Amino acid sequence: MEDKVLMKGNEAIAEAAIRGGCRAFFGYPITPQNEIPEYMSVRMPEVGGVFIQSESEVAAINMVYGAGGTGVRAMTSSSSPGISLKQEGISYICGAEIPCVIVNMVRSGPGLGGIQPAQCDYFQAVKGGGHGDYKMLVYGPNSVQECMDLMYNAFDKAFEYRIPVMILGDGMLGQIMEPVTLPPMKDMSKDIRPDWATDGTRFGKQHRVINSLYIQPDELEAVNHKLFAKYDLMAEKETMCEEYLCEDAEIVLTAYGTVARIVKSAVDMLREQGHKVGMIRPITLFPFPTANYEKIANMSNVKEIMSIELSMGQMIEDVKLSVNGKKPVKFYGRCGGNVMTAEDIVAEVLKEEK
Numbered sequence: 255m256e257d258k259v260l261m262k263g264n265e266a267i268a269e270a271a272i273r274g275g276c277r278a279f280f281g282y283p284i285t286p287q288n289e290i291p292e293y294m295s296v297r298m299p300e301v302g303g304v305f306i307q308s309e310s311e312v313a314a315i316n317m318v319y320g321a322g323g324t325g326v327r328a329m330t331s332s333s334s335p336g337i338s339l340k341q342e343g344i345s346y347i348c349g350a351e352i353p354c355v356i357v358n359m360v361r362s363g364p365g366l367g368g369i370q371p372a373q374c375d376y377f378q379a380v381k382g383g384g385h386g387d388y389k390m391l392v393y394g395p396n397s398v399q400e401c402m403d404l405m406y407n408a409f410d411k412a413f414e415y416r417i418p419v420m421i422l423g424d425g426m427l428g429q430i431m432e433p434v435t436l437p438p439m440k441d442m443s444k445d446i447r448p449d450w451a452t453d454g455t456r457f458g459k460q461h462r463v464i465n466s467l468y469i470q471p472d473e474l475e476a477v478n479h480k481l482f483a484k485y486d487l488m489a490e491k492e493t494m495c496e497e498y499l500c501e502d503a504e505i506v507l508t509a510y511g512t513v514a515r516i517v518k519s520a521v522d523m524l525r526e527q528g529h530k531v532g533m534i535r536p537i538t539l540f541p542f543p544t545a546n547y548e549k550i551a552n553m554s555n556v557k558e559i560m561s562i563e564l565s566m567g568q569m570i571e572d573v574k575l576s577v578n579g580k581k582p583v584k585f586y587g588r589c590g591g592n593v594m595t596a597e598d599i600v601a602e603v604l605k606e607e608k
Contacts, residue, residue, distance in 0.1 A: 258433035263398045264289035266434050267357055267421060268297065270405035271329055275440045276355070277303035278328040280317035282310060282336065285369040286425035287359035290331040301439075311336045315343030315356075322352040323464045325451030327409045327442075331357035333425075334375055335366060338383070344418060345384030349466030349477070351450075353412035355405070356390070357421045359428040362591035370591025371425035373511060376568035379422045380540040387478050389485050391492060392420045392539040394510040398432035400537075406437045411492065413448065415484055422539060424564065426512045426593065488541050495543035496535040497550075499525065503532030505603060506550050508573055509562040510536050513594075517562055520599035530555070531603060539569075547576035560584040560606070562599060564592075 261269065268290045271279075279298055281291040291307060298305040304321075308314040314330045321328035332340065337358045347354060358379065362372035375383075382388045391411055393404045401423065408419040447453050452462045468474035498518060500506055509517040514535040524531040534550055536543050550556055559581055561570035567585045574583050586602045588594045 258435055260431055261398060261434050262289055262429060262431050263401050263423060264359065264428040265293050266398045266402045267331070267405050267423075268293035269436065270402040271355065271408075272297050272301055272303070273437055273439050274406040274409050275327045275442050275445065276329050276409060277301070277442065278318075278321040278326045279303070279330070280306050280308050280314040280321070280328070281330050281332065282308050282314050284333045284336045286361055286371070286428050287331050287333045287357065289428065290357060290359075311339035312343065315340035315347070318354050318356075319343055319347050319350070319352060322347065322354040323350070323451070324453045325447035329355040329357070331359070333359050334361045334363055334372075337375065337378065341378075341384035344390075345382075345386050345388060346466045347418055348382075348388035348390065348481070349386065350464045351416040351481075352464065353409070353416050353418070355408045355412060355419050355421070358423070360422065360424040362589065368591045369425060371427070371512070371564060371593060372589065372591060373424060373513065373564040374566070374568065374589065375422065376539065376563075376565060379420055380542070380572070388481060389540055390418045390420045391415065391488060391541075392422055394422050394537060394539045395427065396511050396514045396535065398427075398430065399434045401427065402434050402437070415488060416450075417484065422511070424512060430512075485541065492538060493541050493543045493545070494537035495546040496537060497546065498533040498535070500532035500534060500550060500553070500556075502530055502555055504530040504555055504557045505606070506532045506534055506556055506559045507562055507599070507603070508534045508536075508547075508559060508569075510539060510569065513562055513564055516594060516596050517599060519596040520603070523596055523600050524603060529603070536569075542572045542576065544576040547573060548578070551577040551580040556581055558582045558584060558606070560586060560603065562594070563587045565589055
């Protein structure tokens, strides 16, 4: 039997990043993700990596741009308003096709808001929160183990597609403690720098330029088409989704992240009362698992879908687009740092049934 270690979600993300090959971390403290840079400040020197607490979030993301451009596995982490400050740099990184990992442990907003958990950064994460047409590969883990598993392979995905990967969690996920199985350390001694990396190894022979500035419209248009072809490939190969008791469900609840755990408990409670309720959970928030929702919408037993979120309703837009009018889509949410209980969800579903 594999040994398990008790860790916070934030700690699991940090340890998984190191075991997954991260050797450069740049960040700035903000609640509720502070355990990530704190953990990295201790562990990175132990593995021969670099840890820098930058002077600001803007500085941190541009350090990621520089380090990632040399082919190093680099990352940053922050929370909501800190991610907003990074948006210009994130757009530049996407335009320059630099692989990296960005972690957002979401807090309630808008503005400085509060330090309690929320899901109000969904639009920012999956729609391209900065300027220009771009996307990232976005994961929405729902447990400490899933934080570990998704983060462990995030750099591999980032380099496969030359794209930033975002882990979108929340303050609740970052702070809860659960037993996790630790993956082995990846052997980075055999890591070969990609041929696009600006590491100086071909100085005098071939210039390597990483850039997101394209003055000629035709050239920039070609770049955009190249990026979106990549996103289409990701949708084909990387989409992840969980379905729970949907086979005979008349009402299907949908949620992501930690909220999906509460929803699953509500589904079990409703099933015990004789109600045919199921759940669908996107694990990749971009690419969104549209095909899974289309399948649910085409099931004759399904009467309606309900999107349950810690926001005023953001993921519901992708749910509605996927369902394409075939089934009614309702909404139930809490915000401001308030978190619904399983009993709240049960009451909302029973209200819909009347």
